[in-house]
Amino acid sequence: MPKDMTEKRDIFHRRESEARSYCRGMPALFTTARGSHLTDAEGRTWIDFLAGCSSLNYGHNDPDMKAALIDHIAGDGIAHGLDLHTDAKGDFLSAFETHILAPRGMDHRVMFTGPTGANAVEAAMKIARKVTGRTNVIAFTNGFHGVTMGALAATGNGYHRGGAGMDKAGVTRMPFDDYAEGVDSAALLDQMLSDSSGGIDAPAAIMFETVQGEGGLNAASPEWVKRIAEIAKTHGALLIIDDIQAGVGRTGTFFSFEEMGVMPDIVTMAKSVSGFGLPLALVLVRPEHDVFGPAEHNGTFRGNTHAFVTARVAIEKFWADDAFQRELADKAALITRALNDVAALVPGARLKGRGLMQGVDVRSGDLAGEICARAYDKGLVIETSGNEDQVVKVLAPLTTPVETFHKGFNILLDATRDAVTARAKLAAE
Numbered sequence: 505m506p507k508d509m510t511e512k513r514d515i516f517h518r519r520e521s522e523a524r525s526y527c528r529g530m531p532a533l534f535t536t537a538r539g540s541h542l543t544d545a546e547g548r549t550w551i552d553f554l555a556g557c558s559s560l561n562y563g564h565n566d567p568d569m570k571a572a573l574i575d576h577i578a579g580d581g582i583a584h585g586l587d588l589h590t591d592a593k594g595d596f597l598s599a600f601e602t603h604i605l606a607p608r609g610m611d612h613r614v615m616f617t618g619p620t621g622a623n624a625v626e627a628a629m630k631i632a633r634k635v636t637g638r639t640n641v642i643a644f645t646n647g648f649h650g651v652t653m654g655a656l657a658a659t660g661n662g663y664h665r666g667g668a669g670m671d672k673a674g675v676t677r678m679p680f681d682d683y684a685e686g687v688d689s690a691a692l693l694d695q696m697l698s699d700s701s702g703g704i705d706a707p708a709a710i711m712f713e714t715v716q717g718e719g720g721l722n723a724a725s726p727e728w729v730k731r732i733a734e735i736a737k738t739h740g741a742l743l744i745i746d747d748i749q750a751g752v753g754r755t756g757t758f759f760s761f762e763e764m765g766v767m768p769d770i771v772t773m774a775k776s777v778s779g780f781g782l783p784l785a786l787v788l789v790r791p792e793h794d795v796f797g798p799a800e801h802n803g804t805f806r807g808n809t810h811a812f813v814t815a816r817v818a819i820e821k822f823w824a825d826d827a828f829q830r831e832l833a834d835k836a837a838l839i840t841r842a843l844n845d846v847a848a849l850v851p852g853a854r855l856k857g858r859g860l861m862q863g864v865d866v867r868s869g870d871l872a873g874e875i876c877a878r879a880y881d882k883g884l885v886i887e888t889s890g891n892e893d894q895v896v897k898v899l900a901p902l903t904t905p906v907e908t909f910h911k912g913f914n915i916l917l918d919a920t921r922d923a924v925t926a927r928a929k930l931a932a933e
């Protein structure tokens with residue numbers, strides 16, 4: 505490696521906090537990216553099956569979004585406008601109303617929060633508490649909702665929870681769909697809420713992801729989601745669907761709950777909503793629950809004008825008709841087929857997730873980590889999820905061409921084969 509490259513790398517070890525994570529397993533010095541490919545300073549390329557953890561659903565540097573952003577900047581368009589009216593915000597809201605909300609019969613208002621998913625979750629939980637006058641939020645095993653204090657209370661992961669250094673309040677944890685064998689977790693929740701000695705305080709909200717992204721790609725069944733929505737209604741709680749990772753086409757439709765016959769009171773969105781990897785988060789809230797006063801939940805960067813520009817292009821380019829969604833159905837089927845081949849290499853492995861949010865549970869965090877490490881060495885960026893990091897998780901850009909999917913899955917197959925063989929050899933020694 506050239507000397508200046510080594511020096512460039514040293515700065516990360518010398519100065520960047522120990523809290524850094526992805527870069528430990530993928531130490532390349534990345535410089536450029538386009539579509540589904542990442543390139544490093546030495547000219548090596550990787551196929552990207554991580555997509556900024558679902559923040560780059562339309563791939564890297566989409567040419568139309570890039571052109572619109574460059575035009576906006578070149579024309580001295582507003583870069584930062586607090587929550588002032590700007591043409592960029594107006595154009596985004598119009599596109600979102602026309603192509604996303606109206607066709608789905610959603611009368612929700614759009615509240616811009618601070619630009620992270622966690623901040624959208626904070627806002628959602630606060631709205632539910634203000635609307636109902638109750639404190640308790642029901643969240644589920646393996647749920648991940650972010651790491652700021654309110655959101656962290658709803659997050660199940662013990663490692664993240666441990667980082668808080670204090671009590672996490674206001675949340676009751678219940679088993680997610682299919683969490684415990686033979687337990688109907690919706691019936692259990694209903695029974696406990698209906699029992700005056702069930703011990704659960706009346707909830708302000710019931711909040712969940714329809715597919716648990718960080719929690720191991722656990723996909724709730726439509727029946728479970730519907731029953732939870734009914735339970736929320738019966739018990740006077742708001743239904744919050746956290747679509748931060750599963751939304752924006754990731755499960756095959758714009759919202760992950762679209763074909764489940766439910767209408768959430770609140771939806772949280774972030775990650776891919778800007779379409780370009782720019783920070784933008786929002787909360788969709790039914791008008792009758794839009795109760796915050798001006799700036800009651802504020803944030804200097806609520807509404808990121810550059811992100812509005814790219815988000816508007818993304819909506820108009822991909823969601824103005826159903827062509828993209830139809831493509832997603834074919835790609836989801838391709839992913840299922842390819843992952844079945846991967847799973848066949850690992851005894852006891854099984855497929856998880858749905859749509860373009862699928863993976864393989866290889867029943868061991870060490871093995872999943874080794875598969876991802878070997879894939880990285882062979883030119884594929886891919887990560888794990890799950891309570892033991894035991895799920896190899898595919899989060900490729902939704903725009904990934906079929907050819908590139910095939911190349912990526914060939915690498916994943918090779919990596920899995922090598923990892924399984926290496927472990928078998930080790931066990932035999």
Ligand SMILES: Cc1ncc(COP(=O)(O)O)c(C=O)c1O
Nearest residue numbers: 620621622648649650717748749
């Ligand atoms: C479902 C879900 N909710 C909330 C968050 C938190 O988003 P952020 O990391 O932008 O704060 C994440 C992040 O992975 C997520 O997957």
